[in-house]
Structure formats: structure tokens, C-alpha cells
Amino acid sequence: MRATFLVVFIVISSSLFAEKWALCVGIDRYPQMANMPNLTHSKNDVRHTITTLESCGFASEKVVSLVNHNANIGNIHRAFRDFLSQATTEDLVVIYFVGHSFYKNDRVHWLLNNSSLDEIERTALSHQQLGFLIQKYLTAKNIFICSDARYHKSSFGKPQRQIHDYVNNRNICFLQSSSYREQSHARNGRSIFNYFFEIAMRGKPYLHRNADHNNDQKITISELSNFLVWSLSFCGYSQHPVVKGRNFYTINTVPKTAAKSTNQNRKGWFGENMPEGMEKAPQRGFYHWQTDKSLMVFIPQGKTTTGTSRKKLQELRKELPALREELQLYASLLQDEESLKTILANTLQETNISILKVNNRMNAISQQIKGFEETPDVDEPQLPVDIAMQQHIKEHIYYKTSQSILRKCYRDLQVARKKLREIEQDIGYLQQLEKLKPYAVFLTNxxxxxxxxxxxxxxxxxxxxxxxxxxxxxxxxxxxxxxxxxxxxxxxxxxxxxxxxxxxxxxxxxxxxxxxxxxxxxxxxxxxxxxxxxxxxxxxxxxxxxxxxxxxxxxxxxxxxxxxxxxxxxxxxxxxxxxxxxxxxxxxxxxxxxxxxxxxxxxxxxxxxxxxxxxxxxxxxxxxxxxxxxxxxxxxxxxxxxxx
CATH class of the missing domain: 3.90.1580.10 (paralog of FGE (formylglycine-generating enzyme))
Known part of the structure; x- marks a missing residue:
């Protein structure tokens, strides 16, 4: 598999002659770091990013990529010196990185193809070095940096200094694909961040929203960043991007979103104006919502009361200790169940090891017997052989059974722990309620x-x-x-x-x-x-x-x-x-x-x-x-x- 490392620089200006520049770098493998897990999506992310940028107005000659063995510290320096230095003051530069990163010496380092942990300061690109390159070679004032770094588990850490601390007189927006204690996720050979980056750049909707927040047909860098933060936070992968700095330059233009159609002539069962997507069900008083095929009912406007009386709350206060004790008893039973199953799991694990050792020993003896070619004396009595037992041992019957029980035990143990956490949440809240006077949160309103x-x-x-x-x-x-x-x-x-x-x-x-x-x-x-x-x-x-x-x-x-x-x-x-x-x-x-x-x-x-x-x-x-x-x-x- 070819290694890929992606960095994208884009330059945009309100001037008619402003141009967009991009440098893409992506890495899948790290030959100098045996313990660093390989990636499978970086190369695809580079390809998708370049396609997206070119479809959004980036000239192909203004987009350069460093892939596989070309993604080293020397080529990164040359790309800044010989390519990105051509960007003028009015241009916008965007940096997009795909690969691993590592936290060391209070710095985040982007790991390159030839990076080594022993010489990380010389072979990797730290945020400090990136800032120095920007300060030394770039005249463009507006810079957008995207870091899609799949953090290694031993590299979690939050640096005290950010890239803005190393660069002066620049409008830098730095977008990190996940927080410092999260990993950037991938699915089907592509990172989740890159997938949403394409959606945002093209102005496509996600959950009926797009990056053009104010619907002015222009997507600014800050709008793009905020949309990525929002969409990734709600995509279900527990990934929360981080944005530092703002930039209001337009990175792409999109068609205007069609206004919502309003139909005030469709009346519901109670004479109300039904919204688009709502239909009356055959049974009076019920409605069908078309998007998720759900059955709904109408709740009329007017005054409504929430909460309950002080008298009821005083009665509740008397009941809370008994309820809490009941939950604590249940939690105690779950703790006992957890302890017993932990002991059982440990015992089964030890038994498994013993059975496996015996089984391996029996197989070794069986092989020695098969290899014994000397013909036995006819007059020598032959010992009876329990063929069924040998077959059972050969097929690992005991070991497989024990393994099955062990897996079931571990599943039950996880269940007990999860139920215990849920009960402890309820107990904690009831303990707080006992201290609230006079339970204002539940009073009638x-x-x-x-x-x-x-x-x-x-x-x-x-x-x-x-x-x-x-x-x-x-x-x-x-x-x-x-x-x-x-x-x-x-x-x-x-x-x-x-x-x-x-x-x-x-x-x-x-x-x-x-x-x-x-x-x-x-x-x-x-x-x-x-x-x-x-x-x-x-x-x-x-x-x-x-x-x-x-x-x-x-x-x-x-x-x-x-x-x-x-x-x-x-x-x-x-x-x-x-x-x-x-x-x-x-x-x-x-x-x-x-x-x-x-x-x-x-x-x-x-x-x-x-x-x-x-x-x-x-x-x-x-x-x-x-x-x-x-x-x-x-x-x-x-x-x-x-x-x-």
C-alpha cells in the first residue's frame, strides 16, 4: 500500500486577481516506526481533497501533493520555498494534513514518511516549525490549516502554545479534526473528517443544514469550520473538532438554498394549518409525518401547568430515603454479582490455561507415538486405548467448552457493570434531591x-x-x-x-x-x-x-x-x-x-x-x-x- 500525506494551502482574496493555492500531503505507513499503526485512508483522502478543491475553483496547477516517500521534511521545506512562496498578499493559503501526529516536549508533531521517534525534532514537522515556515516563506495574509491527524494513543496531550503563537501578522484559522484526547475516525477507506470536508466545501446538506449559514451563496472559512465542528459533533463517532482563529474570506460559492414552501390551505383535524410533510391519518385526531413515517397527535396552544404542589413534594421527601435504600440494595446485589463473576472468570481463565497445556502435551505425545516405527513384540501385552478420549482431546472439546463459558461470563460481567452504572446515576440524583429545599425544580409553574x-x-x-x-x-x-x-x-x-x-x-x-x-x-x-x-x-x-x-x-x-x-x-x-x-x-x-x-x-x-x-x-x-x-x-x- 502506498503511503500518503496531505497538506492543503489555499489562497483567496476579495480582489479580482486573488488566487487559490493548495499543497496536499498524506501518509499511510511509517517505515521508521514499527509500533506506529498503519493507516488505510490517507491516500484516498488526498485524492478526494484534490478533486474537491478543483471542483471548487482551484486551478490544477495551483494544487500540489506530496505522497508516500515524497512526504518528507526536505520536500515540505521545498514546497514552501519554491511553490507556496508564489502566493501574493491577497491570496489565501489553506494547509490540509492527513496522517499520524505525536505529542512530545509540549509540541504536536505531524509525522512524515521518514519520521523517527528518536529524531522527531529533525524528521517530523512540529507546529512550531510550521509557523516558522509560514513566517519565512509566505506573504499571503490569510491562511487556513486543516489537521486531520489520527492521534497515536501515547501521544495524547494538549500543548501550551498554539500555531498562532509562532506567526505574526497573519489571519490564521486552524481546524483540528478532533480534540486533543480523541482519535480521528475512518470508515470505508476514508476519514470521517475528509468526508464532511467535501460536504462542507460543496455546500451539500447534512441533517438539512449546509455550510452556507446565512444563505448568501458564499461559504467563508469560518462558516466552513463551524459547519465541520457542528456536523462531526452530531455524526455519532464521538469526534469533536477544535477551531482556533477566524477568517471571513470566501472559499467557495454555492447556489442559494430554496426557501421553505408554506401551504396555509391544508387544514388539520382541529382546523390548524398543517406544516409541509404532515398528513391527516384515516383515524380522526391522528396524523402521519412523512419523513420517518411516524404517527402523531395535535396538542393545542394555551396555558399549561408543570410541576406539583409543595405538599406533594413534602410527601416525596419522606419517600426518597426508602427509594434510595431500595436502589442501593439493588446496586449492592449487582456488586456482589460482579464480584462473583470476576472470580469465576479468573478461575475459568486459569483452567483454560491448564487445559491448553495438557492438550498440547497430549498432542506432542501422540505425535511421538505415531513416529515410533519399532514393531512391538507379539508376546508383549497391549494396553487398551480409549479412542473416544483421544478424539475428544484432539478436537479440544474441553478447551472449547471452557472458552464458551468464559466468553459468556465476560458478557455477563459487562452487563452487570453497565446496570450498576445506571443505578448509581439514579442513586446520585436522589441523594441530591434529598438536599434540595424545597425542591424548587418540581414546584408548580x-x-x-x-x-x-x-x-x-x-x-x-x-x-x-x-x-x-x-x-x-x-x-x-x-x-x-x-x-x-x-x-x-x-x-x-x-x-x-x-x-x-x-x-x-x-x-x-x-x-x-x-x-x-x-x-x-x-x-x-x-x-x-x-x-x-x-x-x-x-x-x-x-x-x-x-x-x-x-x-x-x-x-x-x-x-x-x-x-x-x-x-x-x-x-x-x-x-x-x-x-x-x-x-x-x-x-x-x-x-x-x-x-x-x-x-x-x-x-x-x-x-x-x-x-x-x-x-x-x-x-x-x-x-x-x-x-x-x-x-x-x-x-x-x-x-x-x-x-x-
Missing amino acids: THNIKSYYIDVYEVTNQQYLHFCDETSRPYPPNPWWQENYLLDLGKHPVVNVSWKDAVAYSLWSKKSLPTNVQWEKAARGPQKFNFPWGNELPYLKIVNASVPPKPNNFNQQYPLFYPQVVDSFAAGRSFYQCHHMAGNVWEWCINTPVGRFRANHEYRIMKGGSFNSSDVMITTWFSQPVHVDSRRSDLGFRCVVEIE
Whole structure:
């Protein structure tokens, strides 16, 4: 495989005679560093980048690439001295790098084809050296640097000085494909960053947005950078680009985005003006949203009440210690399960090693016996041979069985640890609630709210799978109770999705996540119920949660402890006919929490409780803050469509 290393310099000016310059460098392999993992996408990234630049107005003679063995420190210096130095003051220079980088001596180094860790200062290109080259050879004032560096695991570190500290009198925008403690991801022979770089440069939409933020048909460098930061943050690969500096020069022009068509003549079941994409369903009061084929209901505008009374909160305060103790008991059982399975796994591992040694020894003896050519004495008695046992040992029956048990044990151990983390999150929040006085976060409040539509059901695996396939998004991990959950159980609610995953789905489907007020109104109805079905205490036939069976019910029932299909438990629907607004799975909301979490924008609200939740946690007014990157096996979402 040929090695590739890409650096792109582009020059743009508002002047009629301004030109665009590009230098591309990409590396796949590092022959001087045996422990450095090879890359498979750099060469393709170079090719795609050059094609993209030329399609966006870059003259082919102004684009130069250094690939494979040509990507060394000497050729980099010559490219600056002989090629990029021709750029004038009004030109714009963009630097695009694809390869590995390494952090050493408080500096980030771009590793070149001939780089060696022993002589990294001489054979690699540090950001300090890059700044010196820019200062020495370039007269162009506007510079855009893209660093798509696949960081090596031992190179994580954040330098104290940035490239701007080494260059004077330049408008530099430095875009790094991931944060300092992340890796740049690749898929299907191409880096994720390079894929989105092409989308941004060409003005193509992602989740119905493009890089032309103000729709003026011009994509500036800052607009391009901000779009890449946003799109990569929501692409599902846990990659968060970093931008330093701004530059407002136009890097490409694109056609103007068509204005949204408005059709005010399409009336819904309640006389409202339906937005584009909404259709009335055959059953009165229900609607179909075309993008993700979801069933929705209309929620009218007006005043709505959230929260509950002080009296209820005082009752809650008395119940919290018992609820916390119950969860702590469950957590203790999970810890015991984790300890036992850890011991079992270690024992099985030791047994495996012993079995493998015995098996290897038996095979060696068997080979020696086969090679023994001396004919035995006829009168010498022959020992009986257990052929079946030899065959079992030969086929590694014992070893394979032990390995199978060990793999199952490790899977169960991971499940126990994940369940324990989720329970510990709930315990931590309840401990904080016990300290809040007087639970202001849950006190009754009145809001004026506009009309909107909300999903009747939680977003299903089938809908989310279609979204992932259309946007080349990675599938969420399987929950602990089911392998191939997303693929095999299409009508169950999707789980193990982060808040950003849910937002990305809502943007793709041209919806949004509900606010806590929108969610609560759809759950409690105009009567302001404590539960979706009313004020009656929950029991198992109307909600999938950790609640008791109905009183005087002689048919004993037990909680299921995993989600059910989204159209189940019809008896527990809300006034607006929404299913599972209590229990089944928690649901993400769009807004940040209040109270002690209000200053932390890394948290969002989840509401409704889940199959694991008690009666307090499935009330319509209860909510819990969760980190935006959390993926829980009991957390999903539903969406709303707002009426403009």
C-alpha cells in the first residue's frame, strides 16, 4: 500500500486577481516506526481533497501533493520555498494534513514518511516549525490549516502554545479534526473528517443544514469550520473538532438554498394549518409525518401547568430515603454479582490455561507415538486405548467448552457493570434531591405554549435503523438483555442513544426534541394528572415499570425489567393518546435542567421513567438530569413538530 500525506494551502482574496493555492500531503505507513499503526485512508483522502478543491475553483496547477516517500521534511521545506512562496498578499493559503501526529516536549508533531521517534525534532514537522515556515516563506495574509491527524494513543496531550503563537501578522484559522484526547475516525477507506470536508466545501446538506449559514451563496472559512465542528459533533463517532482563529474570506460559492414552501390551505383535524410533510391519518385526531413515517397527535396552544404542589413534594421527601435504600440494595446485589463473576472468570481463565497445556502435551505425545516405527513384540501385552478420549482431546472439546463459558461470563460481567452504572446515576440524583429545599425544580409553574404535534409512540428501532443507514451513522450498542436489538426488534423503542444522537435524528426527520413543558403537557393532559392515565397509583397492567400488581389481583405478576413494543400498555395512554409517557424507557428532552445543574450545559433532562423505575420516578412532573453523552439501556426519545 502506498503511503500518503496531505497538506492543503489555499489562497483567496476579495480582489479580482486573488488566487487559490493548495499543497496536499498524506501518509499511510511509517517505515521508521514499527509500533506506529498503519493507516488505510490517507491516500484516498488526498485524492478526494484534490478533486474537491478543483471542483471548487482551484486551478490544477495551483494544487500540489506530496505522497508516500515524497512526504518528507526536505520536500515540505521545498514546497514552501519554491511553490507556496508564489502566493501574493491577497491570496489565501489553506494547509490540509492527513496522517499520524505525536505529542512530545509540549509540541504536536505531524509525522512524515521518514519520521523517527528518536529524531522527531529533525524528521517530523512540529507546529512550531510550521509557523516558522509560514513566517519565512509566505506573504499571503490569510491562511487556513486543516489537521486531520489520527492521534497515536501515547501521544495524547494538549500543548501550551498554539500555531498562532509562532506567526505574526497573519489571519490564521486552524481546524483540528478532533480534540486533543480523541482519535480521528475512518470508515470505508476514508476519514470521517475528509468526508464532511467535501460536504462542507460543496455546500451539500447534512441533517438539512449546509455550510452556507446565512444563505448568501458564499461559504467563508469560518462558516466552513463551524459547519465541520457542528456536523462531526452530531455524526455519532464521538469526534469533536477544535477551531482556533477566524477568517471571513470566501472559499467557495454555492447556489442559494430554496426557501421553505408554506401551504396555509391544508387544514388539520382541529382546523390548524398543517406544516409541509404532515398528513391527516384515516383515524380522526391522528396524523402521519412523512419523513420517518411516524404517527402523531395535535396538542393545542394555551396555558399549561408543570410541576406539583409543595405538599406533594413534602410527601416525596419522606419517600426518597426508602427509594434510595431500595436502589442501593439493588446496586449492592449487582456488586456482589460482579464480584462473583470476576472470580469465576479468573478461575475459568486459569483452567483454560491448564487445559491448553495438557492438550498440547497430549498432542506432542501422540505425535511421538505415531513416529515410533519399532514393531512391538507379539508376546508383549497391549494396553487398551480409549479412542473416544483421544478424539475428544484432539478436537479440544474441553478447551472449547471452557472458552464458551468464559466468553459468556465476560458478557455477563459487562452487563452487570453497565446496570450498576445506571443505578448509581439514579442513586446520585436522589441523594441530591434529598438536599434540595424545597425542591424548587418540581414546584408548580404556569406556561403559555404554542400548538405542536408530538409522536404517539417512542422512536422505534426500525425508524432509527433507517436513519442510521441513510446517514452512514454507527448503530447504537446492544442493551444487556438482547443481542442484535436494533436489527431484530423493530417495534421496540431504540435505546443506548445519547442526547446528540437523539438531536441528530430529530434534525434528519425535520422534527425536534420536546421541551420539558411540551413533554409534560402531552403526558398529563388538561386535567394536570400525576400519571398519564390519571391520579390512580400505577400497577403492572397499565405501565411497564417497577411497580406492584393491581390490588386484589390473584394472578401474580412481576415487573418485566426490559422495554416492550411501543404500542403496548394501551390502558396507560395519556389524555392525548400518547403511549408510554410513563415507564418503558426514559425520554430525552431538548432543554438543560434547572437548579444545581443549570450552569452545566453538558446535562439535559430525561422524563417519564423506565421499566426499572418506581412510582415516584414515573410521575408526569418528575425529571432527572443526565449527561449529553450518556447511553443508557433504559433511555430513548420521541419527537415533536412545532407549528410556525
